[in-house]
Amino acid sequence: MSKHFLNLKDLTKTEILDLVKQAIDLKGSEKNSDYLHGKYLALIFEKSSTRTRVSFEVAMSQLGGTASFLSTKDLQLGRGEPLEDTAKVISSMADAIVLRTINHSTIEIFAENSSVPIINGLSDLSHPCQLLADLTTYQEENGDIEGKAVAWIGDYNNVCHTYLEAAEILDFELRIGCPNQFLPSHLKENKNLKIFDNPNEAASGASLISTDVWVSMGDEEEIDERTKAFSKFQVTTELLDEADENVIFLHCLPAIRGQEVTSEVMEDERSKVWQQAENRLHAQKALLISLLG
Ligand code: CP
Numbered sequence: 383m384s385k386h387f388l389n390l391k392d393l394t395k396t397e398i399l400d401l402v403k404q405a406i407d408l409k410g411s412e413k414n415s416d417y418l419h420g421k422y423l424a425l426i427f428e429k430s431s432t433r434t435r436v437s438f439e440v441a442m443s444q445l446g447g448t449a450s451f452l453s454t455k456d457l458q459l460g461r462g463e464p465l466e467d468t469a470k471v472i473s474s475m476a477d478a479i480v481l482r483t484i485n486h487s488t489i490e491i492f493a494e495n496s497s498v499p500i501i502n503g504l505s506d507l508s509h510p511c512q513l514l515a516d517l518t519t520y521q522e523e524n525g526d527i528e529g530k531a532v533a534w535i536g537d538y539n540n541v542c543h544t545y546l547e548a549a550e551i552l553d554f555e556l557r558i559g560c561p562n563q564f565l566p567s568h569l570k571e572n573k574n575l576k577i578f579d580n581p582n583e584a585a586s587g588a589s590l591i592s593t594d595v596w597v598s599m600g601d602e603e604e605i606d607e608r609t610k611a612f613s614k615f616q617v618t619t620e621l622l623d624e625a626d627e628n629v630i631f632l633h634c635l636p637a638i639r640g641q642e643v644t645s646e647v648m649e650d651e652r653s654k655v656w657q658q659a660e661n662r663l664h665a666q667k668a669l670l671i672s673l674l675g
């Protein structure tokens with residue numbers, strides 16, 4: 383396995399499937415163990431977090447290790463200490479570092495200068511830990527994802543980028559329903575990617591529908607433009623009805639009810655968002671054991 387986990391494509395198909403299986407096994411086992419006894423995880427976050435922070439802290443606690451949350455405001459990093467120096471120093475003491483950054487390049491610089499594994503806890507480019515939880519939830523509900531159709535409705539953002547990596551590695555079809563002006567110009571349709579500017583066409587036949595906020599952290603200046611452009615891309619129960627009869631709905635959370643998703647969908651029996659959020663813990667326990675155990 384690659385030393386760092388910066389993007390989902392750092393893992394092979396077999397490694398991802400093994401992590402998903404191990405996550406499900408860990409979920410069904412005694413929650414506390416000694417796999418990471420004596421290990422220390424540093425969590426360095428430039429942006430807000432509920433799930434990522436808590437799931438990594440609880441994961442380390444349940445695996446017999448410890449973790450601490452380090453806001454960049456409180457580190458000397460916030461007063462201008464170079465990233466390279468910070469990475470060298472913290473990695474000389476910690477056993478792994480989770481980073482949540484504004485720019486993905488910050489995580490890459492850390493990885494180049496760190497002697498221990500670096501884990502991407504969300505950047506502007508990608509959110510690979512989220513996909514481990516989403517794939518675990520899909521496996522629990524609908525089995526193998528290979529060959530299935532997955533609809534992403536809404537913004538082509540960091541989470542969507544990682545869905546596309548997952549589609550390529552695990553060989554499922556990703557059907558993105560997004561206004562054209564918010565799609566990167568380099569995206570080209572292929573057997574794993576279909577692009578639609580109509581959410582109903584994207585959702586047709588999908589066994590998973592996923593979405594995320596229209597305005598990610600860092601995009602706040604575009605709030606008015608985005609709210610207008612995405613207004614037809616809301617996930618509603620009518621949209622879920624267009625999909626496969628076994629469809630599940632996932633949202634990485636936090637969700638804004640009434641924007642990208644209705645309250646009704648959040649509470650619909652096809653919504654697995656709470657199970658998905660809990661699976662952040664189990665999937666990351668599997669990841670930590672494989673990187674550090
Ligand atoms: N889904 C997710 O990463 O949530 P947080 O921003 O709360 O960590």
Ligand code: NVA
Binds near residue numbers: 539597598599634636
């Ligand atoms: N796309 C969102 C995900 C939050 C977990 C953001 O980057 O703000």
